[in-house]
Amino acid sequence: MSKAAKYSTMAILLIPIGIAINYVGGQIALILKLPVFIDVIGTILVGALAGPLFGAITGLVTNLILGITAPTWIPYAIVNVAIGIVAGLCAKKGWFKTVKGAFITSVLIWLITQLTANPVTVYLFGGVTGSGSSFITSFLIATGQSLWQSVITTALITETVDKFISVFIVFFIIKAIPARTLLKFPLAKHYLD
Amino acid sequence: MLERRKGPLSKLYPLTKLVFLFCAVILAIVFDWRFGYLVMVPLTMFLAVFSGNFLSFLKKFIGALLLFVIFVFLFKIMLDKSDSQILFQWQFIVIRIQGLIDGLNQTSVLVVMAAVVLLFFETTEVEDLMISLQQKKVSHVVSYIVLSTLQMIPDMVKRSKVIMQAQQARGIETEGNIYLRMRAFFPSLGPLIISSISELEERAITLEVRGFSASVEKTFLKDIQSRSIDRILSLGFVLLSVALIGWRIYVWLF
Structure with missing residues (x-):
């Protein structure tokens, strides 16, 4: 088996795990009744370990598979894909290695989420997100704000903490993965000295 | 499913x-x-x-x-x-x-x-969809990702419950105020992710032994x-x- 083939088999195998982590992370947040979604940890982790392409695939397949039972997830696939790409690119810059880098990554992932999710919410869903946060949006609309203003404000309230927590969880998890396992992934050289 | x-x-x-x-x-x-x-x-x-x-x-x-x-x-x-x-x-x-x-x-x-x-x-059935896509020359990697995810999700949900119970037994609070509940998040999810990733290499070897990366035409159990x-x-x-x-x-x- 060539080195490249071995790398890519490990990266391919990482994708289903990333998708399951996305789902289970969201479920644990629900069980613990936390006011955040935390449903993109897997995407960020796969992006950080295997690069933008694998991160993007994880994001895409996550939303398509969750769409089997909840089709309203499908249009948001674009957000999850964008997060995977950004996480992969930041990892290639070596930003998952330091706290400062992880902070920059959080800001970029937060930004790309705002840029991709809000247009989907406004144009396709008419401002509704399907979660409890729609109550915030409807309250803002009732106070006389425009749809865009209300959707963006809601997203700022609900997404900001969420994305920072997600990136830092991935940051700590990568720190906790033993070097001999980390070595098997395509981006290992960005974490090991 | x-x-x-x-x-x-x-x-x-x-x-x-x-x-x-x-x-x-x-x-x-x-x-x-x-x-x-x-x-x-x-x-x-x-x-x-x-x-x-x-x-x-x-x-x-x-x-x-x-x-x-x-x-x-x-x-x-x-x-x-x-x-x-x-x-x-x-x-x-x-x-x-x-x-x-x-x-x-x-x-x-x-x-x-x-x-x-x-x-x-x-x-x-998702399995049938994947077989039909593969018959139209879509890569078997796509089938593997989708079908293995569908098995992985219920499996990981089950394992996360076991981990949460184990952590509760060690004294980690999963109920109470928001600060307590937030502190329980990482001990619940972290071990799950790290153990899944540690198992990856075995999975990779298992797949390779079965010819996953072999560049030959794949056959189907079900037609x-x-x-x-x-x-x-x-x-x-x-x-x-x-x-x-x-x-x-x-x-x-x-």
Whole structure:
């Protein structure tokens, strides 16, 4: 088996795990009744370990598979894909290695989420997100704000903490993965000295 | 998720139904709410009854859309500043016909999408879909990712419950104030992720031993074939959609 083939088999195998982590992370947040979604940890982790392409695939397949039972997830696939790409690119810059880098990554992932999710919410869903946060949006609309203003404000309230927590969880998890396992992934050289 | 399915629609080739799914969504984007609510919703309901999955379909359909549809109508009615005919008025609540039409238009594409996607998976096994895609030269890696994810999710949910109980036994609080509950998050998720990743290499070796990366044609344990009715239906859906879109453009231009 060539080195490249071995790398890519490990990266391919990482994708289903990333998708399951996305789902289970969201479920644990629900069980613990936390006011955040935390449903993109897997995407960020796969992006950080295997690069933008694998991160993007994880994001895409996550939303398509969750769409089997909840089709309203499908249009948001674009957000999850964008997060995977950004996480992969930041990892290639070596930003998952330091706290400062992880902070920059959080800001970029937060930004790309705002840029991709809000247009989907406004144009396709008419401002509704399907979660409890729609109550915030409807309250803002009732106070006389425009749809865009209300959707963006809601997203700022609900997404900001969420994305920072997600990136830092991935940051700590990568720190906790033993070097001999980390070595098997395509981006290992960005974490090991 | 992979249980056997019966009924006439389940006998169709998965890609035939996939063509129908895409045609329906594209048409819903091109046409206004009347196509969605007056054509597609009754049609998918009828098909669900026809294939004997009506109750399960209806339950998922309502579950996926109810909250969304209610909120869209609420938003559209609140944002509606037109002077169209007033349908209902009570103190400060005013419902105008334009608000309702806006709501119908806004929800139509998603209602159609949800209806056809749910009907598709009510009548199609994911495994069959993947086999049919592979027969059309889609990489076996795609099948592996999708099918292995469907096994992985219930497996990881089960394991996360075991880990949470183990951590509770060690004294980590999963109830109480928000600060306590937040502190429980990482000990619940961290071990799950790290143990899954540590197992990866064994999985990779298992797959490679079975020839996952071998560059030869893959064989299937299960064989599914498209029949002539599948080809006729697929072609019919495409032609009908092209004709309808052509007609829509014609009406729009002249």
